Amino acid sequence: MNIKAAVTPGQGQDFVLEEVQLAAPKANEVLVKIVATGVCHTDAVARDAAIAPLPAVLGHEGAGIVEEVGEAVTLLEKGDHVVLSFAHCGHCDNCLTGHPTVCETFNDLNFGGTHDDYTHRLSKDGQPLSTFFGQSSFGTFAIAHERNVVKVDRDVDLALLGPLGCGIQTGAGTVLNSLKPEFGSTIAIYGAGAVGLSAIMAAKIMGCKKIIAIDVHDSRLELAKELCATHTLNGKEVDVVKEIKELTRGGTNYAIDTTGVPPVVRQSLQALRPLGVAAIVGVTPVMDIDVHNDIMAEGKTMMGVIEGDSVPNVFIPQLVDYYKSGQFPFDKLVKFYDFEDINLAFEDSKTGVAIKPIVRIAH
Structure with missing residues (x-):
């Protein structure tokens, strides 16, 4: 399918909104319509220091609605409200003992530029684009493994929740x-x-x-x-x-x-x-x-x-509950930007104009 994404063409270059191609989700993956994505310092580091292969679609604090699920997905269904978090293998000793933030393949899965099967889902004109944090949420749609997709309550503004996937959970x-x-x-x-x-x-x-x-x-x-x-x-x-x-x-x-x-x-x-x-x-x-x-x-x-030593599927819903009870008013940190203003959002984050910018992708 064709989607609109903010592409990072090369080291230190501004984001460019372009039409790119996104492949269908595989058996354990879900297709998510992105509603909004947080702007995190790690995205800026990836752009400016090229800690992941470029060109790429960055973004790793996505929030959206499940559009399609792979044939082996069991915990999610179309229409679920979700937050996307970091990728992890799910079967190494650290993952199995409740510490996926230090997954033995954390760096490969989050910064290696591919999904966990070492293939790409994103491309432009037949050339692959790197994936970031197993999601690449600076786009109108994203594909992620069900392990790093967290179902959240429908009664909370979904556009607000993306930063729970990284910076705020950290x-x-x-x-x-x-x-x-x-x-x-x-x-x-x-x-x-x-x-x-x-x-x-x-x-x-x-x-x-x-x-x-x-x-x-x-x-x-x-x-x-x-x-x-x-x-x-x-x-x-x-x-x-x-x-x-x-x-x-x-x-x-x-x-x-x-x-x-x-x-x-x-x-x-x-x-x-x-x-x-x-x-x-x-x-x-x-x-x-x-x-x-x-x-x-x-x-x-x-x-x-790293990442608050969190198990996202347990911890992110807890943070949502704290927010709903008034104990965790993280909405006071947020400033919203339109997708077309993504470069301004990054500049405002760098200069301190905004503490936690969130880019609205779907209205």
Whole structure:
């Protein structure tokens, strides 16, 4: 079938809306009519750093309606409202023990450019286009394996839900699935973008006593307060480590770095109390750490977390329930854009005009 898609023709190039061809779904796949797709930093990295083969149709926070199911699909049917999440094999040790975010073939399935059978579904004029995250949701339709398609409630605005498939589940899941902070504990969250703000809301759900947001943009810190951060610090204006240790009488129990900025990663470790735990979710370059003073000497833990250590088919419906009950108002992070304005959405994400852009594809 012919569909309209935002094609990334080459490294660093703008998205181009074009007519492309999409093959029929195979036995375990579904065809989804895309309603809206979130804009994530990982899409920008794929475009600018070519971490996936190009040309490609990017997009990995899709939400839509099932249009057709393959003959072996058992859990989904035409008309279901769904969110698309990351691809995983479903049968390696990590997948089978509830950790598909560290699937043994995660990188191949999400960044390799093909579906799990190593073939393409997308093409233009007979030439293959790479798939991204097993979905390529910057198009009017997408094909995904039933494993990474999550059925969601029909009574919630479907256009809002796509970011639950990656960025928002990353922030919330790092708190709810990985750190699991004790009631009354303290946590510092470095970076008040979509991932960090989602972590703040999750920390409130867990009953953290002090939730400290750190950023360099006052507007984001104001939103962090609205979303129940108990304290905010502007990293350009204060000594963050000193301030946190004073606020918490010695440091936080937990920290999350969403920035990937080496000096900030160091701060997240140095502002922990003894036996504290820091989760790193930002893409961080090679950096120096004083292992003795920053970690070992006070029994601290530094851990990496991918996609919030989530099982999407379990966790995304939980986040929807939290949203419906008023405990997880992630709609406050969102700004909508028309499909034709996808390049503006990415620019606004880069400059901070929008915290979590969502591109509406079907109206």
